[in-house]
Amino acid sequence: MENIRNQIKIFFLRILNIPFAFLMHAIDLIMWPIQKIVGVRNMPYIFLLPNLIFFGLFVIVPLIANFFFSLSSGDELLFAERELPTTKQYDQLFDCESYLNPNTCTEDFFWRGVYNTLFFVVFQVGLMIFFSVLTAVILNKKIIGRGFFRSVFFFPVLLSPVVVGLIWQWILLKNGAFNAIIESYGGDKVSFLTDPSWAMASVIFVSIWAHMGFYTLIVLAGLQAIPPNLYEAAEMDGTSRERIFFRITLPLLMPNLLVVFILASIKGVQTFDEIYVLTGGGPGTSTSLIVQYIFTTGFASSGSVQNFGLAAAASMVLGVVLLFLTLMQLYFSRNKESKHQEI
Amino acid sequence: MSETASRIMKIVTKKRYKNKYHWTDYFSYFYLFLGVLLMFGPVVWLGLSSLKTLAGIQEYPPTILPLSQIQVNVEGYDKPLPIFNVTQEDGSVKQLAQIKRIGINAKMVDPLNPGETVKVPIDKREKIREFKIQWENYVDPLRKYDFLLYFKNSTFITVVATIITLIINSMAAYALSIYEFRGKNFALVFVIGTLLIPLTIILVPVFYVVANFGMINSLWGVILPGAATPTGVFLLRQYMLTLPRELIEAARMDHASEWAIYWRVVLPLSIPAIAVLAIFSIMWRWNDFLWPLIVLSKSEVYTLQIGLNAFHGELTSQWNYVLSMTMVTLLPIAIIFAYLQKFITTGIASTGMK
Numbered sequence: 001m002e003n004i005r006n007q008i009k010i011f012f013l014r015i016l017n018i019p020f021a022f023l024m025h026a027i028d029l030i031m032w033p034i035q036k037i038v039g040v041r042n043m044p045y046i047f048l049l050p051n052l053i054f055f056g057l058f059v060i061v062p063l064i065a066n067f068f069f070s071l072s073s074g075d076e077l078l079f080a081e082r083e084l085p086t087t088k089q090y091d092q093l094f095d096c097e098s099y100l101n102p103n104t105c106t107e108d109f110f111w112r113g114v115y116n117t118l119f120f121v122v123f124q125v126g127l128m129i130f131f132s133v134l135t136a137v138i139l140n141k142k143i144i145g146r147g148f149f150r151s152v153f154f155f156p157v158l159l160s161p162v163v164v165g166l167i168w169q170w171i172l173l174k175n176g177a178f179n180a181i182i183e184s185y186g187g188d189k190v191s192f193l194t195d196p197s198w199a200m201a202s203v204i205f206v207s208i209w210a211h212m213g214f215y216t217l218i219v220l221a222g223l224q225a226i227p228p229n230l231y232e233a234a235e236m237d238g239t240s241r242e243r244i245f246f247r248i249t250l251p252l253l254m255p256n257l258l259v260v261f262i263l264a265s266i267k268g269v270q271t272f273d274e275i276y277v278l279t280g281g282g283p284g285t286s287t288s289l290i291v292q293y294i295f296t297t298g299f300a301s302s303g304s305v306q307n308f309g310l311a312a313a314a315s316m317v318l319g320v321v322l323l324f325l326t327l328m329q330l331y332f333s334r335n336k337e338s339k340h341q342e343i
Numbered sequence: 344m345s346e347t348a349s350r351i352m353k354i355v356t357k358k359r360y361k362n363k364y365h366w367t368d369y370f371s372y373f374y375l376f377l378g379v380l381l382m383f384g385p386v387v388w389l390g391l392s393s394l395k396t397l398a399g400i401q402e403y404p405p406t407i408l409p410l411s412q413i414q415v416n417v418e419g420y421d422k423p424l425p426i427f428n429v430t431q432e433d434g435s436v437k438q439l440a441q442i443k444r445i446g447i448n449a450k451m452v453d454p455l456n457p458g459e460t461v462k463v464p465i466d467k468r469e470k471i472r473e474f475k476i477q478w479e480n481y482v483d484p485l486r487k488y489d490f491l492l493y494f495k496n497s498t499f500i501t502v503v504a505t506i507i508t509l510i511i512n513s514m515a516a517y518a519l520s521i522y523e524f525r526g527k528n529f530a531l532v533f534v535i536g537t538l539l540i541p542l543t544i545i546l547v548p549v550f551y552v553v554a555n556f557g558m559i560n561s562l563w564g565v566i567l568p569g570a571a572t573p574t575g576v577f578l579l580r581q582y583m584l585t586l587p588r589e590l591i592e593a594a595r596m597d598h599a600s601e602w603a604i605y606w607r608v609v610l611p612l613s614i615p616a617i618a619v620l621a622i623f624s625i626m627w628r629w630n631d632f633l634w635p636l637i638v639l640s641k642s643e644v645y646t647l648q649i650g651l652n653a654f655h656g657e658l659t660s661q662w663n664y665v666l667s668m669t670m671v672t673l674l675p676i677a678i679i680f681a682y683l684q685k686f687i688t689t690g691i692a693s694t695g696m697k
Binding site (some may be wrong): 024027028031032035040041042043044045047048050051052054055057058059060061062063064065066069077134135138141143149150151152153154155156158159160161162163165166167168170171175177180183184209213214217218241266270272273276277291294295298299308311312315316318319322323326 | 365367368371372374375378379381382383385386388389401403404405510511512514515517518519521522524527530533534537539540541543544545546547548549550551552554567568569570571573576600601602603605606626629630631632633636637648651652655662665666669672673676677680684687688691
């Protein structure tokens with residue numbers, strides 16, 4: 001039986017292999033003369049070329065173009081028809097009487113986005129890491145059905161933002177399942193997504209729900225890297241579990257957590273999809289973050305003209321924040337590696 | 344003698360934590376139980392509800408299983424009427440159909456005797472339910488709306504983009520792992536560098552590049568910008584570095600071309616790493632939202648994600664179709680996960696990417 005199944009598998013793999021082999025032979029017809037011309041020595045450049053072309057076209061060129069977009073004004077997308085150079089976009093973006101009060105800014109939508117993003121990242125990242133560590137520590141214990149529980153917590157990571165947004169929008173409806181549960185325990189109905197004071201909390205909750213599994217997995221890998229003999233030694237000494245956690249697990253996990261913390265912040269600052277589906281940034285602007293601002297000004301302003309320059313300028317501001325976070329990540333992950341080597 | 348022996352055995356086998364439940368053990372199981380409910384519950388709830396009628400979905404408080412109220416056609420009324428069990432004043436129970444509800448009373452009619460109507464207080468009636476699966480939720484959107492087309496577009500993007508990603512990334516990884524050449528370190532740093540530039544900070548200029556190629560509202564405009572992934576190059580390179588060099592030397596002795604070495608020797612040996620990248624790429628592409636949202640604005644090129652979002656935006660009250668199509672959108676990924684979950688989780692844990 002096993003044998004037959006294997007035979008069938010191999011048969012299908014062979015069939016799948018036919019178009020692949022055909023394609024590869026076809027490319028060989030081009031690559032062989034190229035190798036004759038440039039020589040074996042230069043072949044690595046040929047192999048690198050397609051990837052570098054893609055990186056160049058869709059990352060490097062845009063990165064440079066972004067500077068120029070942010071320093072130009074006009075309604076057209078083509079540079080020839082844009083006014084260049086001008087600091088108009090940055091002037092407009094930073095035109096505030098007081099940076100602490102978004103209402104005094106010309107681009108109040110942007111500054112609300114900045115403050116919302118700050119609020120969102122602080123709570124989303126903080127709570128998410130707390131629950132990720134809690135879940136990972138529990139999943140690291142010898143429990144029944146560990147594999148099952150691990151996949152349950154991980155599963156939402158694979159769902160698309162649209163799916164996550166729609167599921168929760170529907171569950172958090174005024175007449176939705178969540179409110180039914182609350183009412184059955186004697187609580188009052190809450191408009192989770194349309195009440196400005198609840199919308200941000202709901203969005204943070206859904207975002208944690210969707211991404212927690214990923215960080216749990218990384219923390220779990222960190223936990224499993226802690227040498228088991230430390231625990232054995234502690235057990236020999238009769239150390240209490242609470243003490244083991246605070247004196248062994250947490251300190252050894254710290255470098256790992258720092259990297260996870262920055263990674264989550266980098267992702268958190270760029271959050272857009274789920275919120276866009278869940279609340280659309282509303283009610284009002286209570287859940288609109290920076291990327292929502294970039295998207296709306298650059299691509300989705302219905303009625304008014306799309307302002308590419310302003311969107312690019314806001315992207316530059318976001319880019320500076322991300323650069324700072326990334327440098328921090330590189331610094332700390334290098335520190336972590338050197339510490340490991342010392343041990 | 345035996346007493347001492349058992350005492351010694353007791354001391355030898357004594358372990359502090361075995362057989363003794365600590366409060367953290369109880370807490371762990373409580374937490375996990377709650378976790379299953381919160382993490383898995385919504386998706387199960389979605390699956391069950393996508394089989395309900397629209398009235399069943401909008402019912403409050405909701406029922407868990409797709410139990411819908413039985414409706415009958417009564418002479419003299421255009422629409423089918425819902426049936427209730429009504430407790431009469433003398434205590435007997437009678438089946439009546441409801442015409443409409445007025446405050447705390449309901450205007451009802453006996454289906455067997457459609458001539459006369461009766462007024463019944465609403466707390467005296469009880470819904471009659473039957474277990475009914477509404478397959479139309481799945482069939483209708485595919486027939487009446489363009490979901491089949493969206494599904495096709497999504498599949499096309501996912502398959503083609505994954506093939507391109509696998510080929511060009513494995514080529515780059517092959518060059519960066521097997522050869523020594525001038526500028527290799529520069530190329531490596533260049534690839535790492537692109538990892539630091541997420542799409543969100545270059546939205547406008549990438550749109551500009553794509554527009555210059557005339558790929559707005561084309562599926563290629565979605566496929567090409569993300570085809571080269573630094574994650575993929577690194578994943579494959581790390582794996583290819585572990586391959587024995589002797590194999591490549593042997594192939595070269597046999598006068599194999601460099602391209603032949605790449606696809607006949609190195610690629611087949613790298614299949615585990617390629618499979619991980621393939622799964623990642625399929626996930627990225629199928630779930631992609633922000634970029635398709637910007638590039639695709641005509642409904643004939645919508646992907647499933649964009650189409651679903653737009654459909655929900657237009658017809659907010661059609662939750663029965665939205666739920667069933669959400670199910671269709673998440674199913675392919677759920678099936679892949681069910682089969683390959685170990686693969687995916689180890690892949691993520693070892694690369695730290697998703």
